[in-house]
Amino acid sequence: xxxxxxxxxxxxxxxxxxxxxxxxxxxxxxxxxxxxxxxxxxxxxxxxxxxxxxxxxxxxxxxxxxxxxxxxxxxxxxxxxxxxxxxxxxxxx
Numbered sequence: 186x187x188x189x190x191x192x193x194x195x196x197x198x199x200x201x202x203x204x205x206x207x208x209x210x211x212x213x214x215x216x217x218x219x220x221x222x223x224x225x226x227x228x229x230x231x232x233x234x235x236x237x238x239x240x241x242x243x244x245x246x247x248x249x250x251x252x253x254x255x256x257x258x259x260x261x262x263x264x265x266x267x268x269x270x271x272x273x274x275x276x277x278x
Contacts, residue, residue, distance in 0.1 A: 188212070191231065200224050200267065206231075210278040217267040225269045234258035234277035243271025 188207035196204045205212045211234070217224050238254035244254040258277060267273045 195226075197224055197226070201224060210276055213263075213275040213277065215265070215267045215273045215275065217269060217271055217273075220270040223269050226265055226267055227274060228263040228265070228277075230258075230261045230263065230277055233260045234263065237263050237275055237277040239265060239276040240276075241268060241271055242273075243268050 188205040191204040191206050193202040193204040193213075194216075199217060199222075201214075201216040201218065202215040212232060213225075213228055214222075215226055215228075235258060237258050238252065238256070240263040241251045241253075242249075263275060263277055265273060265275060
């Protein structure tokens with residue numbers, strides 16, 4: 186993650202969020218503290234994005250990072266599912 190940290194909030198008690206502005210792309214880190222339940226999240230971006238990629242790190246995937254995407258973004262919103270007890274990095278551009 187590079188760039189300036191932006192204000193970030195979560196409406197779910199088990200979901201932490203952090204955002205950086207790297208110019209043409211935004212990096213969002215979501216951390217699901219719940220060991221049993223995945224969390225569906227809708228990310229509201231400060232500007233529209235064309236696409237996004239995700240990188241997941243969690244107990245269920247072993248000692249590796251799982252990459253997915255690119256997927257189309259819906260303007261200023263990106264919807265993802267954060268697996269139980271994991272960290273998910275979303276790169277929107």
